[in-house]
Amino acid sequence: MDLGISGRVAIVTGASAGIGYAVAEQLLVEGTSVVVVARDRDRLEASAASLRERTGGEVFAQPMDVSSPTAATEIMEGVMGRFGRLDILVNNAGRAHAGGLLDATEEDWEEMAALKLTSMRRMCRAAIPVLAKQRWGRIVNMSSIGGIYPNPKLLVSHVLSAAINNLTKGLALEVAPLGILVNAIGIGAVATDNWAANMIPSVRRRRPELKDAPDEEVLAVVGRESTPIGRPGLPEEIAAIAVFLASARNGFVTGDTIEASGGADRFM
Structure with missing residues (x-):
C-alpha cells in the first residue's frame, strides 16, 4: 500500500533504538526523509548509519536532550535549515518508570514530566506553525495503555x-x-x-520466582500473563500503526488514542 508520504519530512524523537528506530525505518521505506533525535550522540549516529544502510533513505541525526527548555526550538531550526519543511512529528522520547505516589521521589516526577510530557508539548508547539502554513501535517504521540488503565505501581508513567x-x-x-x-x-x-x-527489574522485585530468570524469560512470562494474545509486542508492530497514522492514507482519524496492547486492559 502506498501511504502517500514519499518526499515528506519527519521528525522522530527517541529514535536511537526500539520503537523510535522502528518508526524511523518504516518512514524511510515509505520514501520519507527522517530527522532522528536522541540524547546520546554516539548511539544516535550509529543508529542513523544503520538506518541509511538498511533503507537507502535520507537520515539526519540531531543529538538533543528533548527535556531541555530550548530543545524543540533548536530541533526545528535544524530541520528547517536542512530541509526547509516539516510534515510529520512522532513524539516517542520517554521511558517506562516504576513508582507509586508514596515511593516515587519528587525528582522522579519532575524528570519524567520533563521528558515525556513537557518535551512533547514543546515539540508540538514548535512544529504546528510550520505544518499550518502548508495546511497538512501529522503528529503521533507515544503513550501507554496505563493512561487508560492505570497501575498504581507505575503511577509516575501512567499519570503522564x-x-x-x-x-x-x-x-x-x-x-x-x-x-x-x-x-x-x-x-x-x-x-x-x-x-x-526500566521494567524488568521492577518485575523481578515483585516476583521472587523470577528473580534470577533471564530477561527473555521474564518478558515471555509477563507477555503470556498480561496479554490475551500471549506475548509481548514488537517495535515493528507499533511502528506500523504510527506510520499509518502519520500518512496521507489517514485522512479521518484524529484525537484518538489507539490501544496497542495485545488486547490487554492493564499494564502488567
Whole structure:
C-alpha cells in the first residue's frame, strides 16, 4: 500500500533504538526523509548509519536532550535549515518508570514530566506553525495503555500517559481546521531494550520466582500473563500503526488514542 508520504519530512524523537528506530525505518521505506533525535550522540549516529544502510533513505541525526527548555526550538531550526519543511512529528522520547505516589521521589516526577510530557508539548508547539502554513501535517504521540488503565505501581508513567492522551485529544480539536491530524498510541508491553532496562527489574522485585530468570524469560512470562494474545509486542508492530497514522492514507482519524496492547486492559 502506498501511504502517500514519499518526499515528506519527519521528525522522530527517541529514535536511537526500539520503537523510535522502528518508526524511523518504516518512514524511510515509505520514501520519507527522517530527522532522528536522541540524547546520546554516539548511539544516535550509529543508529542513523544503520538506518541509511538498511533503507537507502535520507537520515539526519540531531543529538538533543528533548527535556531541555530550548530543545524543540533548536530541533526545528535544524530541520528547517536542512530541509526547509516539516510534515510529520512522532513524539516517542520517554521511558517506562516504576513508582507509586508514596515511593516515587519528587525528582522522579519532575524528570519524567520533563521528558515525556513537557518535551512533547514543546515539540508540538514548535512544529504546528510550520505544518499550518502548508495546511497538512501529522503528529503521533507515544503513550501507554496505563493512561487508560492505570497501575498504581507505575503511577509516575501512567499519570503522564493520561495527560498525553488528553493533550492529544485537545490539540487535535484545536488544529483540525489547519489540516493537521493528531493521534496517540497507547502501548502495552513491548519487547524493547528500554522496557527491559526500566521494567524488568521492577518485575523481578515483585516476583521472587523470577528473580534470577533471564530477561527473555521474564518478558515471555509477563507477555503470556498480561496479554490475551500471549506475548509481548514488537517495535515493528507499533511502528506500523504510527506510520499509518502519520500518512496521507489517514485522512479521518484524529484525537484518538489507539490501544496497542495485545488486547490487554492493564499494564502488567
